[in-house]
Amino acid sequence: MKFWKYHGLGNDFVLIDGIGSEVDIDNERCKLICDRNYGIGADGVIFLLPGDRTDVSMRIINADGTEAEMCGNGIRCLAKHVFDSKIVNKKEFTINTLAGVKTTKVFLDAGEAVTVMVDMGAPILDGRSVPIDYDGEFIDQPFAVEEFKIKGNAISMGNPHFVTFSDLSDNEMGRLAPVLERHPFFPRRTNVEFCRVKDGNVHIKVYERGAGWTLACGTGACASVTAAALNGMVPFNEPIDVRLPGGWLKITVDKDLKYVHMEGPATLVYEGSIEKE
Secondary structure (H helix, E strand, C coil), X not given: CEEEEEEECCEEEEEEECCCCCCCCCHHHHHHHHCCCCCCCCCEEEEEEECXXXXXXXXXXXXXXXXXXXXXXXXXXXXXXXXHCCCCCCCEEEEEECCEEEEEEEEEECCEEEEEEXXXXXXXXXXXXXXXXXXXXXXXXXXXXXXXXXXEEEEECCCEEEEECCCCCHHHHHHHHHHHHCCCCCCCCCEEEEEEEECCEEEEEEEECCCEEECCCHHHHHHHHHHHHHCCCCCCCCCEEEEECCEEEEEEEXXXXXXXXXEEECEEEEEEECCCC
16 A cells, blocks of 8 residues: 655654545554554554545544544645645645645645645634533633643634643643643643744644644644734734744634634655555
8 A cells, every 4th residue: 555754844644545546544553654663653644535525535543543633734745745646736625624624725836835825714712612621712711730820722723722821841841741631621632732922923832632742733833823812922814933843834813713824834755655464
């Protein structure tokens, strides 16, 4: 079975193309594929599938075998693959995901897609819909975990995020991240973003649900800039530069929260084949 290895700012994926042939989404096998010692090594496995009233569809399995509703860096990689492989012959196209239909637009260099803009849709603030164990919006609210008292923001970009701007050391972030991911306040677990705003830019460290510390998280960047705008730290309706360990994204949040636009690179690393058994 053929595969392609992609990354978006170091957030890396194995992509399996199911457009021309039927593929089996085996969660346990995906765990092995993602293993960095015994497999190919990746933060997740992306499955490209035929469209459902869209141009194409996407499913993504995390490194721990769980399925994610959405992945911002992953969808950019899939969009690059779709365009460069001539599965679609237009620069703007739609992708069906478990978090709804996303519109993507590719930007070219020498005929190949190098950056991708994605309309990530409207952020979800309603607590029960994020989901969190809370009624109403959870924005800039106190949150006690172990001996720490921090402030946080719960936002869904199709998948749940807990964003904090509290001043924490690397050691404190390392202790808190896995506890927050699996805290009972988050019934479907959560991605965790530790953020600070400096010179109008948002700097983020990401602990991804199902993958742990990663170099980048596209939905996390969208949730973090949304939280920063809601807290008056950055403006709405302007592209905000977001610094992740793997590089930069541009995020624009609509003042009426009708959409969040994400723009960033997608890179093909190599392609190969996997033994069926």
